[in-house]
Amino acid sequence: MITAGDFRNGITFEINGEPHVVISFQHVKPGKGAAFVRTKYRNILTGATREEAFNPSDKFEQAHIDRKKMTYSYNDGELYYFMDPDTFDMVPFTQDIVEDAIKYIRENDEVTVSFFKEKPFLVEAPNFVNLKVIETEPGVKGDTATNVTKNAVVETGATVQVPIFIEEGELIQIDTRDGSYLGRAKE
Numbered sequence: 001m002i003t004a005g006d007f008r009n010g011i012t013f014e015i016n017g018e019p020h021v022v023i024s025f026q027h028v029k030p031g032k033g034a035a036f037v038r039t040k041y042r043n044i045l046t047g048a049t050r051e052e053a054f055n056p057s058d059k060f061e062q063a064h065i066d067r068k069k070m071t072y073s074y075n076d077g078e079l080y081y082f083m084d085p086d087t088f089d090m091v092p093f094t095q096d097i098v099e100d101a102i103k104y105i106r107e108n109d110e111v112t113v114s115f116f117k118e119k120p121f122l123v124e125a126p127n128f129v130n131l132k133v134i135e136t137e138p139g140v141k142g143d144t145a146t147n148v149t150k151n152a153v154v155e156t157g158a159t160v161q162v163p164i165f166i167e168e169g170e171l172i173q174i175d176t177r178d179g180s181y182l183g184r185a186k187e
Contacts, residue, residue, distance in 0.1 A: 005056035019063035139164035
């Protein structure tokens with residue numbers, strides 16, 4: 001059990017059987033009345049955020065989130081299959097679980113899968129990936145103004161904003177948290 005007085009950023013707890021994570025908190029002691037903890041928290045499964053004030057002695061069940069490394073294998077059109085490296089089992093996931101990560105991962109790439117009560121709810125790509133540009137417009141010679149970008153499609157199908165000097169066939173590094181171009185990558 002965890003009390004609202006123990007809340008810190010990143011702490012996970014359960015309300016009505018659903019896991020939540022503390023985004024921000026503030027312990028408030030008004031001049032009159034009882035102290036309270038103003039909390040902003042996000043539902044881990046749905047992504048919905050909420051703000052609420054709790055009594056510091058309110059008790060919550062701690063939410064245990066398990067994270068496991070798995071390897072992406074293939075997509076059959078509906079489901080995405082990941083291999084558990086410990087048991088070599090193929091585990092199917094639906095589009096809603098993988099939608100943020102799938103645009104940055106290729107077959108045989110390692111990902112982190114988050115589970116709540118043995119049920120997967122999120123697939124995370126590595127923070128940085130190196131992907132090959134398969135389609136982009138050629139850069140215009142003489143267009144050297146600072147920060148001029150263009151769209152580039154990488155081998156996984158994701159579209160990334162890149163500088164105009166990047167050409168098809170080049171390997172680039174991408175930050176998967178925001179989809180931004182970081183630079184050219186080495187093979």
